[in-house]
Amino acid sequence: MKTKAFALTSAAVLAFTVQSAFSQDKPKPPPAWHQGKPAAMAESKLAPNPGKMTETAAAEVPLGKIKLPKGFAVEVWADKLVGARAMTMNEDQSRMWIGTRGLGRVYEVSNEGGKRTHKVMAEKLTQPTSVYANGALYVFAIDKVLRYDNATRGATGQPVDMTAAFKLPPEQHHNWKYVRMGADKKLYVPFGAPCNICELPTNEYAQIRRYNPDGSGMEVIATGVRNTQGFDWHPKSGELWFTDHGRDWLGDKGPEDELNRLAKPGQNFGFPYCHANKITDPDVAKGKKDACKDVTMPVTTMGPHAAAMGIHFYTGDMFPKEYQGVAFIARKGSWNRTTKFGYDVVTVKAGADGKGAKTAPFMTGFMDPKENSFWGRPAYLAQLKDGSLLVSDEQQGVIYRVSYSAPAKNK
Amino acid sequence: MLLRAGGRWALLAALFISNAVAQVPGKAKACAACHGEDGNSSISGTPSIAGQPRIFLENYLIMTREGVRGSEVMQVLLKGVPDAEIIALSNHYAGLKASPLSGSVDRNLFERGRGIAARSRCGSCHLPNYVGRQQMPRLAGQREEFLAEVMLQYRYNRRRGGDTMMSAALYGIPETDFPALAHYFSRLK
Missing domain, CATH: 1.10.760.10 (Cytochrome c-like domain)
Known part of the structure; x- marks a missing residue:
């Protein structure tokens, strides 16, 4: 007994010493977490919501609580995908890949014969996401880019390590990435601001870039983007529309999240000086008279602390006509707000020029306003070939399928 | 390095031996070897786990099992441990009382x-x-x-x-x- 205790102690002490020996670098410059937290909120107990890291089976999901417009139905399409975020599929939709954040996994789902099975295809990564394009699966972690070739029927074998070519900056906060390949065959990759509010430590952050698939030809196409969590291209104009999270600790009213439209490369969306509704930042833009000069304002705001995530322009033929070209946006829901907000999927109907935007609830019931509690957090959207809409729920780790059938009398 | 590896085997041995003693949750015996019978550690560098929030313990253990968090020793101990056991362990230690060692106060x-x-x-x-x-x-x-x-x-x-x-x-x-x-x-x- 004594011997065992001694061995254990030695191991612990040694591990402790080894870790300390590594801690010799210079400390980072301080962008100050509480820079943005005003005295009035000093006693606030608001904190991010914990994620659920254990599996949820389809039968455990309270599906009956979900509300949809008339004629729409919801089912659990795939389950036990802990921490499921953005979805990407191969051409015939027989394979889907889904990344996570803290859990470090990428799942591969087989969708065959009306059934879904899955496996963990990559793991131990720092907040990975994935995007399938032209036969290859690209996995983007905060500090790593991997390409799996010949992935159409499943990503197997050793990936090509593309990390060096993409020159990813080191800060992790707000740097989980939503990645897509555009019609221009370029990879679109965001780099979030590594703080709530700060002067950027370098000019590598708060922007959206695009790269050639091999990592060459990098171009910054949007600046002043605090933390975009999703984008899609408008089906008519081909322009990039993206969500962006507003800053925290300025109270329950905002600044609101944004839905932005990139009309031309190089536009500035305001961070850190100018927020949605032309709010000049009280911390870093103090005394600046023209903080919002040359800043592109959003198509529409998405609500205070709503955590607007994935966006998908609907192009299927299952939903009623009025949904053609409409943007579906998942809002994961607030933490930096005394009354919970979001936890739903909304539609935004707007002109291709972004004018006349109208937001309406679509998929609700994940939040209980009376209890100020939630059970699900819609995160990303994908469209199946039959025109139904998939919605990932990061909290439950499941994917819902939303379908529509016209009421009988109209048939 | 040798010492470290030795410590790891001792831990595995502890896990093996303790599993022979049936207790619910079974794995708690292995935890006790370092973190203390009641979840209050008396080993330098090893944290106390009694009275920690349930969700904190659950998330920590899952992420460590997945190899994305925690020490190498903890990753080895948790390899392949199913969700259900991790949930049981988390509930167990969240329910124990944190009783800090009495040290002098500066x-x-x-x-x-x-x-x-x-x-x-x-x-x-x-x-x-x-x-x-x-x-x-x-x-x-x-x-x-x-x-x-x-x-x-x-x-x-x-x-x-x-x-x-x-x-x-x-x-x-x-x-x-x-x-x-x-x-x-x-x-x-």
Whole structure:
């Protein structure tokens, strides 16, 4: 007994010493977490919501609580995908890949014969996401880019390590990435601001870039983007529309999240000086008279602390006509707000020029306003070939399928 | 290196031996070898786990099993442990009472730590009495040297799998303040 205790102690002490020996670098410059937290909120107990890291089976999901417009139905399409975020599929939709954040996994789902099975295809990564394009699966972690070739029927074998070519900056906060390949065959990759509010430590952050698939030809196409969590291209104009999270600790009213439209490369969306509704930042833009000069304002705001995530322009033929070209946006829901907000999927109907935007609830019931509690957090959207809409729920780790059938009398 | 490997085998042996003694949850016996029978550690560098929030324990154990968090020793111990056992372990230790070791209090250091903690608003997440909640760990009564080391790991991005919010929270707090913070938290009940 004594011997065992001694061995254990030695191991612990040694591990402790080894870790300390590594801690010799210079400390980072301080962008100050509480820079943005005003005295009035000093006693606030608001904190991010914990994620659920254990599996949820389809039968455990309270599906009956979900509300949809008339004629729409919801089912659990795939389950036990802990921490499921953005979805990407191969051409015939027989394979889907889904990344996570803290859990470090990428799942591969087989969708065959009306059934879904899955496996963990990559793991131990720092907040990975994935995007399938032209036969290859690209996995983007905060500090790593991997390409799996010949992935159409499943990503197997050793990936090509593309990390060096993409020159990813080191800060992790707000740097989980939503990645897509555009019609221009370029990879679109965001780099979030590594703080709530700060002067950027370098000019590598708060922007959206695009790269050639091999990592060459990098171009910054949007600046002043605090933390975009999703984008899609408008089906008519081909322009990039993206969500962006507003800053925290300025109270329950905002600044609101944004839905932005990139009309031309190089536009500035305001961070850190100018927020949605032309709010000049009280911390870093103090005394600046023209903080919002040359800043592109959003198509529409998405609500205070709503955590607007994935966006998908609907192009299927299952939903009623009025949904053609409409943007579906998942809002994961607030933490930096005394009354919970979001936890739903909304539609935004707007002109291709972004004018006349109208937001309406679509998929609700994940939040209980009376209890100020939630059970699900819609995160990303994908469209199946039959025109139904998939919605990932990061909290439950499941994917819902939303379908529509016209009421009988109209048939 | 040899010592470290030796320690690992001793741990595995401890796991094996303790599993022979049937107790619910079974794995708790293996935890006890380092973290103490009642979840209060008396080993330097090894944290106390009694009275930690259930969700904190659950998330920590899952991420460690997945190889994205925690020490190598913990990853080996948790390899392949199913969700159900991790849930049981988390419930078990969340329900135990944190009873910190009685160490002498350095009044100056303690008061300095109290001031830094208040200024840095550590209590907004960890609660004003620092007992933690949800995914945010209990600091009150935690081992002093462990707390100090964890803060350094966050400072130098060496806390694998840790919440980036915590790195952000430590921005701007000088490293020389960490010992005072650690002393203060460790002496709270």
